[in-house]
Each structure stands twice: as C-alpha cells, then as structure tokens.
Amino acid sequence: MDRLIGVDVGGTRTRVGAVYAGRILARRAFPTRGLAEVKAAIKEVLLEAGWKKPDAIGVGAPAPMDMRRGVILNAPNLPHWNGANVAEELQDAFDCPVFLGNDANCAAVGELVYGWRAQDFLYVTWSTGIGGGIVAGGQVVWGATGQAGEIGHITLRPDGPHCRCGKRGCLEAFAGGAGLSDRSLEHFGQRFSAEELVERAKKGETGALSLVDDACFFMGQALAIVAELLEPEMVIFGGGLTNSWDFLGPKVIAALHSMSRIRPRVELTKLGDDVGLLGAATLPFHFPKL
Amino acid sequence: MDRLIGVDVGGTRTRVGAVYAGRILARRAFPTRGLAEVKAAIKEVLLEAGWKKPDAIGVGAPAPMDMRRGVILNAPNLPHWNGANVAEELQDAFDCPVFLGNDANCAAVGELVYGWRAQDFLYVTWSTGIGGGIVAGGQVVWGATGQAGEIGHITLRPDGPHCRCGKRGCLEAFAGGAGLSDRSLEHFGQRFSAEELVERAKKGETGALSLVDDACFFMGQALAIVAELLEPEMVIFGGGLTNSWDFLGPKVIAALHSMSRIRPRVELTKLGDDVGLLGAATLPFHFPKL
Numbered sequence: 055m056d057r058l059i060g061v062d063v064g065g066t067r068t069r070v071g072a073v074y075a076g077r078i079l080a081r082r083a084f085p086t087r088g089l090a091e092v093k094a095a096i097k098e099v100l101l102e103a104g105w106k107k108p109d110a111i112g113v114g115a116p117a118p119m120d121m122r123r124g125v126i127l128n129a130p131n132l133p134h135w136n137g138a139n140v141a142e143e144l145q146d147a148f149d150c151p152v153f154l155g156n157d158a159n160c161a162a163v164g165e166l167v168y169g170w171r172a173q174d175f176l177y178v179t180w181s182t183g184i185g186g187g188i189v190a191g192g193q194v195v196w197g198a199t200g201q202a203g204e205i206g207h208i209t210l211r212p213d214g215p216h217c218r219c220g221k222r223g224c225l226e227a228f229a230g231g232a233g234l235s236d237r238s239l240e241h242f243g244q245r246f247s248a249e250e251l252v253e254r255a256k257k258g259e260t261g262a263l264s265l266v267d268d269a270c271f272f273m274g275q276a277l278a279i280v281a282e283l284l285e286p287e288m289v290i291f292g293g294g295l296t297n298s299w300d301f302l303g304p305k306v307i308a309a310l311h312s313m314s315r316i317r318p319r320v321e322l323t324k325l326g327d328d329v330g331l332l333g334a335a336t337l338p339f340h341f342p343k344l
Numbered sequence: 345m346d347r348l349i350g351v352d353v354g355g356t357r358t359r360v361g362a363v364y365a366g367r368i369l370a371r372r373a374f375p376t377r378g379l380a381e382v383k384a385a386i387k388e389v390l391l392e393a394g395w396k397k398p399d400a401i402g403v404g405a406p407a408p409m410d411m412r413r414g415v416i417l418n419a420p421n422l423p424h425w426n427g428a429n430v431a432e433e434l435q436d437a438f439d440c441p442v443f444l445g446n447d448a449n450c451a452a453v454g455e456l457v458y459g460w461r462a463q464d465f466l467y468v469t470w471s472t473g474i475g476g477g478i479v480a481g482g483q484v485v486w487g488a489t490g491q492a493g494e495i496g497h498i499t500l501r502p503d504g505p506h507c508r509c510g511k512r513g514c515l516e517a518f519a520g521g522a523g524l525s526d527r528s529l530e531h532f533g534q535r536f537s538a539e540e541l542v543e544r545a546k547k548g549e550t551g552a553l554s555l556v557d558d559a560c561f562f563m564g565q566a567l568a569i570v571a572e573l574l575e576p577e578m579v580i581f582g583g584g585l586t587n588s589w590d591f592l593g594p595k596v597i598a599a600l601h602s603m604s605r606i607r608p609r610v611e612l613t614k615l616g617d618d619v620g621l622l623g624a625a626t627l628p629f630h631f632p633k634l
Contacts, residue, residue, distance in 0.1 A: 174488045188573065190487075191632065195480040197575020198464045201606060202480075204572040209565055209603040221603065275499055279569060282494040283478065285487025313499040313511060316491060342481065 059096055059108040059148075060335030062157065063115040065131050065182055069327070070095040072103035073335035076168050078328065079103040088134030093147050111144050111152045112337030114160030114330050116185060121200035122344045124154040131183075153337045157330055159203055161323070162187025162194055163340045164333025165290050169324040172288045176280050177323075178205060180273070181293035182231040182248075183218075190284060196342035205280065206230060210272050215240075225276045229269035231295060237265050252298045270302055274309020281314040292323040292330075349386055349398040349438075350625030352447065353405040355421055355472055359617070360385040362393035363625035366458050368618065369393040378424030383437050401434050401442045402627030404450030404620050406475060411490035412634045414444040421473075443627045447620055449493055451613070452477025453484055453630045454623025455580050459614040462578045466570050467613075468495060470563070471583035472521040472538075473508075480574060486632040495570065496520060500562050505530075515566045519559035521585060527555050542588045560592055564599020571604040582613040 060078075062069040064086060071081040080102035082095040092113075100108065117129035124141020126132070144152040155163075162177040166189050173192040179185040184206030188195040195202050206226035207219050214223025215237065227233040231248035238246040242261060246254070254262035277289055289310075295302065299322060307320050323329045352359040354376060361371040370392035372385040382403075390398065407419035414431020416422070434442040445453075452467040456479050463482040469475040474496030478485040485492050496516035497509050504513025505527065517523040521538035528536040532551060536544070544552035567579055579600075585592065589612060597610050613619045 186573070190480055190485040190492075191483055193481055193483060195485070195574060197480075197606075198577040198608075199575065202573065202575040204575075207572045207605070208569040209572075212561075212565060212603060219605065221605070271502075275502060279498040280573065282497045282499075283476070283492065283570065283573070284485060285489065285492040285494075287488040313502060315497070315509065315511070316487075318488075 055109045055338065057103070057105050057109045058335040058338070059099070059111040060331040060333070061092055061096070061111065061113040062160070062330035062334050063092070063113065063132065063135065064157070064330070065116055068092060069331045070099055071331045071335065072099040072105065072108070073332060074103070076332070078331070081331070086132065086134075089138055089140065089143055093144070096148065107148055108150050110150055110338040111148060112160070112334040113140055113144070113152065113154045114157040114334040114337070115154065116157045116183065119154055119156065119200070121154060121342070124152060126154070151338065153341050155200065155334070155337050155341070156185070156187070156203065158185030159187040159194060159196065160333035160337055161292060161329045162189050162203070162333065163336050164325055164329040165323060166192070166194070166340070167336045168332050169329065170288060170290055170321065172286075174284065175286045175288040175290055175318070176205070176277070176284070177290045177292070179293040180229070180291055180295040184226045184230045188284065194340050194342070200342060200344060205276055208276060208279065210275055225272055228272040234265060234269055238262075241265065248295060252295075252301065256301055266302070267305060270305035271309045274306045275313055277306065277310045277320070278313035281310065281316040281318055285316050286318045289318050289320045290323055291320070296322055345399045345628065347393075347395050347399045348625040348628070349389070349401040350621040350623070351382055351386070351401065351403040352450070352620035352624050353382070353403065353422065353425065354447070354620070355406060358382060359621045360389055361621045361625065362389040362395065362398070363622060364393070366622070368621070371621070376422065376424075379428055379430065379433055383434070386438065397438055398440050400440055400628040401438060402450070402624040403430055403434070403442065403444045404447040404624040404627070405444065406447045406473065409444055409446065409490070411444060411632070414442055416444070441628065443631050445490065445624070445627050445631070446475070446477070446493065448475030449477040449484060449486065450623035450627055451582060451619045452479050452493070452623065453626050454615055454619040455613060456482070456484070456630070457626045458622050459619065460578060460580055460611065462576075464574065464576045465578040465580055465608070466495070466567070466574070466576050467580045467582070469583040470519070470581055470585040474516045474520045478574065484630050484632070490632060490634060495566055498566060498569065500565055515562055518562040524555060524559055531555065538585060542585075542591065546591055556592070557595060560595035561599045564596045565603055567596065567600045567610070568603035571600065571606040571608055575606050576608045579608050579610045580613055581610070582619050586612055
C-alpha cells in the first residue's frame with residue numbers, strides 16, 4: 055500500500071493527487087463536478103506518476119454518506135454527487151480498494167499523519183460551512199456510523215437563527231460563511247459575503263464588527279465545549295475564513311479562554327490547501343471498522 | 345492480572361471490592377474519609393477473598409488529579425484526599441501496581457467491560473455534580489493528560505449562573521444537584537435539595553417544575569452537543585438523580601431530540617451502584633499512555 059490516490063471533493067474545487075510517502079507526485083485541481091471528471095483526473099495523475107494502477111483510493115467529500123458502502127446520500131451542495139456510488143464506480147474503474155469519508159474527518163487524518171501530528175486534537179474547517187474532525191489518543195473519532203465531528207451543528211442557542219441543517223442556533227448559523235452572509239441580510243437589508251463583512255469589520259464598521267465578533271465568540275464557545283469534553287492538546291484550523299486569521303484568531307482564542315479551564319494550543323493547518331487531499335490519500339489506513 | 349481491587353471514592357461513600365472475572369468476591373462500603381480507611385478496607389476484602397495480595401489496584405475519585413503520578417491535587421469536596429499520593433502509598437502497602445483515574449471515566453470503563461458494552465458511548469453521572477466519561481471506537485477518551493469528559497463544565501449560557509468551577513452557565517450550574525439547590529435559594533429565598541425540588545415538581549408546583557424543566561432541557565442540550573460531536577450509539581446515566589428517571593428521563597430525551605439530528609439510545613447503567621467500583625478494578629487494563 056504505497057501508491058495512493060487522494061481525492062478531495064470541495065464545495066467549489068476538487069483536488070486529485072498521486073501520493074507516495076507523503077509527497078504529492080502529480081496533481082490536478084478543477085471546479086467540482088461529478089465522478090466522471092474525477093475518474094479522468096485520476097487517469098492523468100496515474101500517467102504522470104508512472105503508475106499502472108493505485109494500491110488504494112481515498113475520497114473525502116462534504117456530504118452525508120454511508121461510509122460502509124462508500125455511497126454519498128443526499129448532497130444538496132454537490133448536485134452531481136447525489137446518490138453517487140463512489141466506492142463501486144472507482145473500484146470498477148481502477149481495480150483497487152476505495153474508501154469514502156467526510157472531508158473534515160479526512161483533513162484530521164491528514165493533520166495526524168503529515169501535519170502537526172498531535173495525538174489529541176480537533177480539526178476545524180472554517181469556510182462557507184463549518185466542519186470538524188476529532189482525533190483522540192491517536193485515533194480518529196468516527197462515531198457509530200462515521201458521522202462524528204459535526205462541530206458546525208452543535209446547538210449553542212436553542213432560540214437562535216435557523217440553520218441550513220433544519221435546526222436553530224447551530225455554530226454554523228452564527229459563524230459559517232453562509233450563516234454570516236444570511237445574518238448581514240437580516241441586519242442590514244443587504245447581503246454581504248463573509249469576506250466583505252470581515253473587511254468591513256476590520257475598518258471598524260460597527261454593524262459588521264458586531265456580527266463578526268458574535269461569530270468569533272460562538273466559535274470560541276464551541277472550542278471551549280470541546281476542550282472540556284475531550285481535553286485536546288491542540289485545535290487546528292483550515293478553510294477559507296482562516297485567510298483573516300490575524301483578525302479573527304485572537305477573538306476566537308479570547309472567547310475560548312473565557313469559557314474553558316483547559317486551553318489547547320490553537321494553530322492553523324501546516325498543510326494548507328493540501329490537508330484534505332493528503333488526508334483522503336491516507337484514509338485507507340485509518341478507516342473505521344463499521 | 346486476575347485478582348483486582350477496585351476503589352470507588354465517592355463524595356459521600358467509598359466502596360472497595362475484590363473483583364475476579366467480573367464478580368465482586370468481597371466488598372466494603374463506608375462513609376468517605378481518607379487513605380487509611382481505604383487501606384484497612386482493602387486488607388479486609390483481601391482476607392475475605394483469600395488472596396495474599398492483589399495483582400493490581402484501581403482507584404476512581406471525583407477530584408482533579410495527576411494520573412501519571414497517581415496523585416490527587418486540590419480536592420475541595422474530599423478534604424482527606426487533598427494532595428494524597430494514592431499510587432505510592434497503596435503500592436508500598438500492597439506491593440502491586442496502582443492506577444488512579446477520574447470517577448466518571450472509571451464508570452465509563454465499567455460500562456465498556458461489564459455493562460452495556462457499547463463501543464461508542466457517553467457515560468453521565470447525574471448527582472450533586474455532573475461527571476462524564478467518553479468511549480469512542482471501544483477506547484476511553486482520556487484527553488491529553490486524563491482530564492477529558494467534563495460534560496458538567498461545558499458552557500451552555502455564557503451569561504448564566506455562577507458555577508462552583510469558577511465559570512458561568514455550565515451544565516452543572518443548571519442541572520447538578522447542588523446547582524439546582526442553589527437556584528431554588530435564588531428563586532424562592534429558600535433552599536431545597538434537588539430531591540425535594542423534583543418531588544415538588546412531580547406534584548405540579550410551578551416554580552419547582554420550572555427549575556426542573558430547565559435542568560432537563562440543559563441536560564438534553566448537552567447530550568445533543570455530544571451527539572453531533574461524537575455520534576455515540578448510547579448515552580448511559582448513573583448517579584443519585586436517576587432515582588427520578590421516570591420523571592426526568594422523558595424530558596431530557598425530548599430536549600435531546602429537539603437539538604440533535606443524531607439520536608443515541610439513552611439508558612440507565614446496568615451496574616447500579618457498582619459501576620464505579622467495577623470500572624476502577626478494570627482501570628489497569630484501560631489506563632492511557634500519558
């Protein structure tokens with residue numbers, strides 16, 4: 055099991071890589087569509103790496119899934135992947151075992167194997183949505199059927215704003231990029247992107263600052279809850295909103311410290327945009343017994 | 345490692361047992377004092393079981409501790425155990441390895457080995473305080489230094505009532521026996537015990553019912569948070585307040601279901617008052633690498 059293919063299906067971009075001994079020998083990145091485009095990219099990186107076939111393929115995706123069967127269930131944000139039988143189709147095409155996992159859990163595997171290599175940590179993707187992956191005692195926490203890690207959907211305010219998941223007051227509704235944007239529409243009658251809101255907050259615009267401060271406070275509360283529950287040594291962040299980490303990070307950490315007696319070190323991923331791809335490639339070695 | 349001694353140091357009672365193949369061959373229970381009383385009880389159960397010496401001793405206690413050294417740190421609720429060097433003193437007295445762990449984590453070990461035997465679950469002690477122990481993928485989640493599981497001290501309302509831990513709005517401040525009693529003093533100018541409040545709530549007294557309903561709601565919110573984070577198959581309850589489970593349980597479960605997409609089965613411990621003792625006896629096999 056040396057010649058590994060990692061596939062990181064993102065909400066907007068998909069990354070495919072041929073990974074050998076932790077190095078990405080060949081890679082493709084392209085706007086997310088469906089399985090056909092992924093198959094074509096795998097063929098290209100196999101050719102470029104000089105491999106006849108891979109030893110295993112790992113796929114990470116931000117969607118509800120049946121890990122045991124390797125099937126994506128309903129995927130409102132990934133229309134081309136709705137119901138896709140990922141494991142069977144890629145197995146048939148490349149004649150090797152295929153493993154499918156949640157994208158944030160894959161990123162946690164990437165951090166465990168190639169990144170900070172902590173043994174007890176929480177990985178958080180802070181982007182349009184908020185995903186999470188948990189490692190405890192050097193093992194990924196998958197949960198009973200592989201759905202663990204959903205820090206974006208813990209209820210912080212039962213009477214809070216509606217979340218895309220159907221519940222109210224989830225962390226994601228306050229602090230996810232889409233949630234922040236929704237809240238700007240509610241508060242200002244005008245929709246701003248999360249990036250715009252952060253820029254306006256940096257300039258000291260009171261309304262934007264208040265929404266961004268709220269987002270950071272709730273993120274800190276969520277980390278504090280995880281700290282008391284799991285005593286991680288680190289919290290590791292990735293995702294688009296961390297581009298503004300210099301501005302957001304200190305607010306998040308201050309909130310964390312105000313609500314937890316346990317104070318894990320908080321850092322950005324060491325692997326940048328490759329964290330999901332490298333983690334997916336290593337998923338075969340960390341796949342749960344389900 | 346067959347002849348095991350389990351010691352469950354509780355806030356009010358201490359239980360000591362000689363455990364062989366999951367059976368308690370001899371036991372003592374007495375009001376909690378210090379290490380001298382525990383040593384005497386161990387000698388008695390050894391004699392009764394017909395053992396010259398134990399193969400290992402496991403001790404669970406509700407106090408901050410250094411698991412690596414087997415030392416209890418500050419223990420405001422257990423004055424006789426303040427700073428006790430448990431591992432060294434019992435090793436010297438009984439010439440065998442000694443393991444010290446948090447009481448709720450020990451109870452989780454008990455459930456894992458002798459109780460419901462789920463592989464992914466949360467154990468909750470609902471009593472004067474609220475403790476927790478987490479098992480994920482068949483492994484106890486100890487955290488970086490053995491302090492994981494503190495569900496009683498997750499912040500649910502950052503502006504909520506003061507908690508004994510120094511923070512505000514912890515689950516324990518709303519739903520722990522002592523917290524409930526404190527809140528009765530605030531609300532009625534008269535202190536009731538948690539048991540009295542539950543009895544009054546059962547009779548339909550509006551004020552008491554409101555406090556008890558709040559307690560159950562926050563307990564349900566905490567379980568919902570753990571469900572989204574860890575996808576446990578079960579939540580298992582023990583502790584004094586579960587004597588009123590017929591009244592409290594349905595309220596807790598309704599709140600859990602209203603705030604989580606994942607709905608673990610919720611049950612009482614199968615091991616009754618022995619859960620902590622049996623878990624402590626098995627702690628040697630589940631002790632973390634720290």
